[in-house]
Amino acid sequence: MQRVKNTIVRIALNPIALLFCFMSRAAALASSTVPTNIFAPQSTPAKSIVHLSFFVLAITGIIFAVVFTLLVYSLLKFRARSSSASSEPAQVYGSTQIELAWTVIPVLIVVVLFMATARVVHAIQDAPMPASAVEVTVIGHQFWWEYRYPQLGVVTANELHIPVSDPAHPTPTVLQLLSADTDHSFWIPELAGKTDLVPNHPNRTWMDPEHTGTFEGQCAQYCGTQHAKMLLRVSVDTPDDFAEWVREQRQAAVADERVSAGKRVFETTACINCHSINGTVANGRFGPDLTHLMSRTTIAAGAALNTPENLRLWIQNPDAIKRGSLMPAMQLSKSDLDALMGYLETLR
Numbered sequence: 001m002q003r004v005k006n007t008i009v010r011i012a013l014n015p016i017a018l019l020f021c022f023m024s025r026a027a028a029l030a031s032s033t034v035p036t037n038i039f040a041p042q043s044t045p046a047k048s049i050v051h052l053s054f055f056v057l058a059i060t061g062i063i064f065a066v067v068f069t070l071l072v073y074s075l076l077k078f079r080a081r082s083s084s085a086s087s088e089p090a091q092v093y094g095s096t097q098i099e100l101a102w103t104v105i106p107v108l109i110v111v112v113l114f115m116a117t118a119r120v121v122h123a124i125q126d127a128p129m130p131a132s133a134v135e136v137t138v139i140g141h142q143f144w145w146e147y148r149y150p151q152l153g154v155v156t157a158n159e160l161h162i163p164v165s166d167p168a169h170p171t172p173t174v175l176q177l178l179s180a181d182t183d184h185s186f187w188i189p190e191l192a193g194k195t196d197l198v199p200n201h202p203n204r205t206w207m208d209p210e211h212t213g214t215f216e217g218q219c220a221q222y223c224g225t226q227h228a229k230m231l232l233r234v235s236v237d238t239p240d241d242f243a244e245w246v247r248e249q250r251q252a253a254v255a256d257e258r259v260s261a262g263k264r265v266f267e268t269t270a271c272i273n274c275h276s277i278n279g280t281v282a283n284g285r286f287g288p289d290l291t292h293l294m295s296r297t298t299i300a301a302g303a304a305l306n307t308p309e310n311l312r313l314w315i316q317n318p319d320a321i322k323r324g325s326l327m328p329a330m331q332l333s334k335s336d337l338d339a340l341m342g343y344l345e346t347l348r
């Protein structure tokens with residue numbers, strides 16, 4: 001008896017808990033500065049997805065309202081009465097009309113939803129791109145993002161820079177999505193729909209943001225231990241800022257005589273097997289390109305801000321910031337670490 005009672009209490013409490021959960025989430029959304037918001041699209045693909053979602057929500061909302069009203073009506077109108085306790089309600093068997101209605105109507109609804117979705121998929125996937133489009137190859141790694149701009153000769157990591165797209169002269173960015181290891185998913189809710197990065201199966205998406213600013217996202221496909229710290233940051237720049245950023249990124253790493261000791265530490269340890277620094281012997285591709293490390297605001301795919309303390313901690317012990325990342329703790333002596341830090345801080 002106690003068990004039955006417990007179960008009933010639990011079932012009754014569940015929706016209440018759920019409601020509280022939603023309410024607190026909604027309050028948090030309303031009060032805080034939300035990093036991302038699927039209801040505030042800033043780019044054509046994200047907009048068509050939001051419109052489609054509202055359309056689907058409207059149709060399913062109408063279905064819900066109709067079914068719920070009929071249910072409540074029937075429950076009240078036809079509820080058991082003491083006067084009719086012994087008799088059965090009218091039984092309907094094999095009515096062709098009813099059978100047809102509840103087969104044809106749902107089929108029609110599904111067809112409408114299917115067509116609306118297919119239209120949006122086609123509009124996004126097969127959109128013609130102007131010659132001015134910026135091409136970026138995005139490569140998902142456990143647990144960071146590599147960005148290559150083949151037309152511009154730029155290679156960077158984790159923080160994507162793209163130009164704002166003026167609707168009068170669109171400069172969309174086309175992303176070629178690849179993976180170096182396992183499935184990842186690229187998702188900047190305000191700019192474009194979720195698209196997977198699948199090994200040996202290039203995918204494609206694009207975005208044409210109307211406003212400058214920083215947009216955030218996150219790997220949306222579980223890809224291993226540190227999937228949760230595989231964040232995305234997109235900086236949408238004015239055309240001038242973008243051109244300036246490209247100009248800076250194309251330059252070889254700064255060669256400063258005063259930090260040659262630190263450079264030597266870098267070039268004589270395993271760092272160079274995994275990292276590239278343009279203009280040095282380091283040309284590893286297992287980890288992020290470090291040529292312009294200091295131009296990024298975060299390290300380790302958004303896991304920490306790029307401050308001298310965090311950078312030092314990261315090189316001493318990556319697990320302290322991102323447990324399970326694929327960079328080993330390099331066990332450098334204090335003097336080597338000091339020299340190395342001096343060098344890394346010049347990589348603007």
Ligand code: HEC
Pocket residue numbers: 142143144157158226266269270271272273274275286287288290293296298299300301315322325326327328330340
């Ligand atoms: C076995 C390969 C490997 C070695 C060796 C290695 N790293 Fe890394 N490193 C990585 C990987 C992988 C990441 C990305 C980790 C992540 O974000 O999940 C990384 C990230 C970094 C980052 C952060 C870059 C960014 O923009 O997020 C820095 C800085 C860095 N490594 C410096 C070094 C230095 C300095 C050394 C040598 C003392 C070194 N690494 C040795 C693989 C390696």
Ligand SMILES: [Cu+2]
Pocket residue numbers: 140141143183184185219220221222223227230
């Ligand atoms: Cu991932």
